[in-house]
Amino acid sequence: MTVSVRTFDDGAWVSVDNERVVGVSELWRLSGFCPCEVGDVMLEAFVEADSTDEEVKASAVGRCIACGESGSMGWLTVGRLVDGEFRRTDPNEVQSHTAEP
């Protein structure tokens, strides 16, 4: 099943099949983004979005509210596709920050 994934509203949202599903300005738990062991990163804008058969990924710019580090980050998993249905990732689930997209 392929879905159509893109950023929307000047980077404010990731849309899946033209529905806005994940928005900016939430706090995500990320390791590797900043000096914190697990950063508490507020996403400010999505830059790119993509999907595989199982996952919807996005890259974003953000800022860690614990240490203040800001900048762009690599792919985050913002949701999973289960039987073609989108389920958003819990932002409290710790993700490791991968290389720049």
Add this chain to the structure above:
Amino acid sequence: MPSDVEQWKDEIYGTDIRAHIERFAEEGWESIPDDETGAWFERFKWYGLYHQRAGQESYFMMRIGPPGGVLKPGQFRTMAEIAREFSTGPAENPIFGNGWLDVTTRQAIQLHWINLEDVPEIFERLEASGLSTIQACGDSWRNIVGCPVAGKDRHEFVDAETLADDLHDAFKGNSEHSNLPRKWKVSVTGCREGCGQGDINDLAFEPAEREVDGEAVRGYNVRVGGGLARNEPRFAKEIDVFVTPEEAVDVAAGISALFRDHGDRENRYNARIKFLMDEWGPEKFRRVLQDDYVDFELPSAGEDLRSEYSYNAGTTHGHGDHVGVHEQRDGDNYVGLNVLVGRIGADEALELADVADEYGSGEVRLTQRQNVILTDVPDENVDELLAEPVLEHYSPDPDAFQRGSIACTGTEFCSLSIVETKNRQVRYSRWLTENVSLPADVEDFHIHLSGCTASCAQPQIADVSLRGMKTRKDGEPVEAFDIGLAGGLGERPQFAQWVRQRVPADEVPGAIEHLVETYVAEREGEETFREFARDMDEEELAALCEPKETSYEDGFLHNTKRTWYPYAEDDDLDASPAPTNPDDTPVSADD
């Protein structure tokens, strides 16, 4: 690779969009194919229609931009009537009710909760009144801003009203300039005070004088590349060009074409001309303009008036706004009225239109501080006008905090926002008015609140700048603000210094209280806040605004983004009635 937006614009853009809007309006919201919404919403912006945020599908914000903020007699009434009839939503705002107009920091009016089906009729009414939404949003010439009292002002040096109108006529609907890489914001200043805010625009015309063929000629110096958004604020740079009022449109066309051809169309975050200016610098910019885009010799800059600039200059002799009764050049008066956070109820707007007709010429002007001005009031009418009940709320003599407060759209309607803005700013200003006192010589204290780094409320040029953020308080995510201090314009403009990060929204009034009390206690003579703060370093500034909980209670601390409308009784996203029919009933309910 060109961005999605560039591909959509290549297919259909500019005036060609109109017929499609008419068609979708005729066939109804649901006729927009699901997989084309991104493309169509992007294009609709060119006609001043901005799709509202998640949970408010099928509703649009509509922006109407009169050049220089000048609304001719009758035009403000037309907009108030449209607001009353069409700009109502499925839930009330607890402070503002349902049906209002927002005056914006770029001298436009925004209406919300507009249904697509109603747009053709609204367009017809606007056009019959001489108004239009063309290029109010989108990648093109936006509303041309300027001195809000151009043509009337005793401090006028050149006629900015005529140039703003000429530019509007030349570039609205002009297919050569309708598809630019990004928004294009232009300002025309004609007065000695600098109230056109040219420094923060992509292209600025600033009053100047120069000798041309042995004669002193009044005209404009040109600056390029200002803007505030995305943590990359820039003041416009002098490009060492003087234009006469007659040549200004041609030079503007050259600069706009240069941006059209050389601006970055691959990365929208890098597209504004400020980034091209970073790359090229003013000398190369001028050279390319001269060589490729104008066919006469550009004179070097004339003598400017910047040393006289007093608008938002943070000096004791300066003026921060146009509020109050002021004499015009022709002996009549203009009366500036304070509009807290720019929002005017539709019924009150009709009352304002009535008093403008009765005591003045009927003209209403919009300022870059989200206020309105009634012009052409003869001396003998002033007292009666001031006694009108509607001026109690929209006051020519407001409290300093009410007077200085500006707020952007925020999570109420805006997708990008991190925090609730307008209702909160109203509550902040009320709390400050009740709990904090300023000396009588401080007539206005500028607090600008923006919901995100796009900076639509121009936070960087205020005494106190608030920019939406998130933080955790007792483990829970809460809405918060970064606090910046001591920004402003004038001869030497200066952006606020960000000195406090992520202050929970309920601790902001306490921080401002502390700051004002320290300022009042320690200032010398009648020092303005900007003068007081001028020699302080970041640490000293931060010490001024210690966050603190107070009696202020914040109604919107927890993630207004996750609601469909932050003030609805059941605000859960799943409870949203959208998408809806024009009568606000859910689309699915009637078929």
